[in-house]
Every structure is written in structure tokens, then in C-alpha cells.
Amino acid sequence: MASTLSQALGALDEAKVDEEVRGELAAETPALSILGELQEGMRLVGEQYECNEYFLSELILASEIFKNASALLAEGLAKQTDNKLGTMVLGTVKNDIHDFGKDIVHMVLESNGVEVVDLGVNVPYERFVEAVREHSPRMVGLSCLLTTVFDDMRATVDALAQAGLRDQVTILVGGGPVDKKRGRLCGGRPVLRGRSGRGRGSQESTGGELT
Numbered sequence: 001m002a003s004t005l006s007q008a009l010g011a012l013d014e015a016k017v018d019e020e021v022r023g024e025l026a027a028e029t030p031a032l033s034i035l036g037e038l039q040e041g042m043r044l045v046g047e048q049y050e051c052n053e054y055f056l057s058e059l060i061l062a063s064e065i066f067k068n069a070s071a072l073l074a075e076g077l078a079k080q081t082d083n084k085l086g087t088m089v090l091g092t093v094k095n096d097i098h099d100f101g102k103d104i105v106h107m108v109l110e111s112n113g114v115e116v117v118d119l120g121v122n123v124p125y126e127r128f129v130e131a132v133r134e135h136s137p138r139m140v141g142l143s144c145l146l147t148t149v150f151d152d153m154r155a156t157v158d159a160l161a162q163a164g165l166r167d168q169v170t171i172l173v174g175g176g177p178v179d180k181k182r183g184r185l186c187g188g189r190p191v192l193r194g195r196s197g198r199g200r201g202s203q204e205s206t207g208g209e210l211t
């Protein structure tokens with residue numbers, strides 16, 4: 001059963017979302033847990049879009065509500081650390097413009113000691129190659145929300161391999177539709193890291209590592 005907050009976001013009730021987030025913060029619910037509820041709310045929005053109950057305009061409205069709500073969590077997510085865990089080159093792959101998930105990964109990793117080079121969205125394959133040459137990261141993070149861009153995910157990994165850089169980095173793939181099977185299609189052996197436990201099917205995983 002979805003929480004009140006998730007349902008409010010699913011119903012695009014901005015005032016209720018705001019009230020619930022503030023209430024949970026006041027009750028000292030961890031920011032990451034509130035974020036999980038917001039993510040579930042976005043999943044509910046997506047479900048209604050799939051059933052033609054919502055359209056693009058509702059996706060855009062949900063984006064606004066999500067953005068405002070997650071801004072309230074920024075302080076709670078940003079627990080600064082002095083540990084330096086190396087660099088990650090991160091981006092949403094070519095042909096995909098979804099960035100909320102990537103931005104959260106950016107914020108959480110950075111506040112835990114990873115220097116993040118964020119290439120943005122719809123990132124061409126060769127831009128990843130250039131950034132790996134320039135920054136020599138330990139990790140490359142690829143985000144995608146569209147099942148139609150798995151080929152682009154794979155082509156990005158292939159471009160790194162062709163440039164002779166594939167073995168220098170660990171590649172993490174993530175985003176709503178990424179699961180074990182799809183991770184393999186991207187050209188590697190995915191080891192899934194954590195599950196939201198709230199999703200169904202392809203929505204269950206939050207990320208994978210191509211070793």
C-alpha cells in the first residue's frame with residue numbers, strides 16, 4: 001500500500017505533497033526514506049500515463065511537484081564528508097532527457113566523498129569518452145529512464161571499449177527500467193545494488209554495476 005505522500009504525488013496534489021514532506025521532516029523521517037516515497041509517487045504517475053489516464057502535461061506537472069518537494073530534502077541528503085573516494089563521470093545517455101534520478105545520484109555520491117563530473121542529459125557517446133580521458137575517473141555512471149535507449153547505453157560502453165578505456169573504469173548503470181537482464185544487454189555483467197522493494201518488475205532495481 002503506497003504511503004499518503006506517494007498517493008498525493010500520484011494524484012498530483014501539490015499542497016498535500018508539500019504538507020506531507022514538511023510533516024515527515026519535522027518528525028525526523030530520514031530524507032532518503034522520504035525520497036523513496038516520492039519516487040514511488042512518480043511510479044504511480046507513470047502507471048497512469050501508461051493507462052492513458054495521464055498525458056505529457058501531467059508528467060510535466062508531476063516533475064514540478066517532485067522538484068519542489070525534493071528541494072526540501074537537499075539539506076538532509078547533503079551530509080558532507082571529508083573522505084575522498086575518487087571521481088565519477090555521470091550522465092543520462094543519448095536520446096534520454098530524464099535527469100531527476102541522475103541528479104539525486106550526483107547529490108548523494110558527492111555528499112559521500114565522490115567527485116562527480118556531471119555531463120547532463122542526452123549525452124553523446126564520444127562525450128563520455130572525452131570526459132574519461134580528461135578526468136581519469138574510477139567510475140562511469142550511466143542513467144536512463146527509457147527502454148528505447150538501452151542501445152545507446154550499450155553504444156556508450158562500446159565507445160569506451162573502442163577507445164581502450166573500458167578496463168580503467170567500473171561502469172554503474174541505473175534508472176527505473178534497469179534490471180539484471182537489461183544490464184546484460186548493455187554489454188556487461190550487472191551486479192544489482194539495492195532494491196526499492198516497492199516497485200514491480202523492471203521498476204524494482206535502482207542500479208547495477210558492469211564489472
Ligand code: B12
Pocket residue numbers: 039042043044045046047049050056059060062063095096097098099100101102104105140141142143144145146147148172173174175176205206207208
Ligand atoms: C518525470 C517524468 C518525465 C519528465 C522528466 C523530467 C526530468 N527533468 O527528469 C518529462 C515530462 C520531461 C518526461 C518526458 C518523457 N517521458 Co517520462 N517519465 C517521468 C516519470 C513520471 C518519473 C521519472 C522520475 O523522475 N522518477 C524519479 C527518479 C528519482 O527516479 P529514477 O529516475 O528512477 O532514479 C532513481 C533510480 O533509478 C536510480 N538511478 C537513476 N539513474 C541512475 C544512475 C546510476 C549510475 C545509478 C547507480 C542509479 C541511478 O537512483 C535514483 C534515485 O533513487 C516516469 C515514470 C517512472 N515510472 O519512472 C516517466 C517515464 C520514464 N517517461 C516515459 C516516457 C515515454 C516519456 C516521453 C517519451 C514522453 C513523450 N511522449 O514525449 C518523454 C521522453 C523524452 C526523452 N527523449 O527523454 C515512460 C518511459 C517508458 C519506456 N518504456 O521507456 C515512463 C516510464 C512513463 C510510463 N510509465 O510510460 N518524463
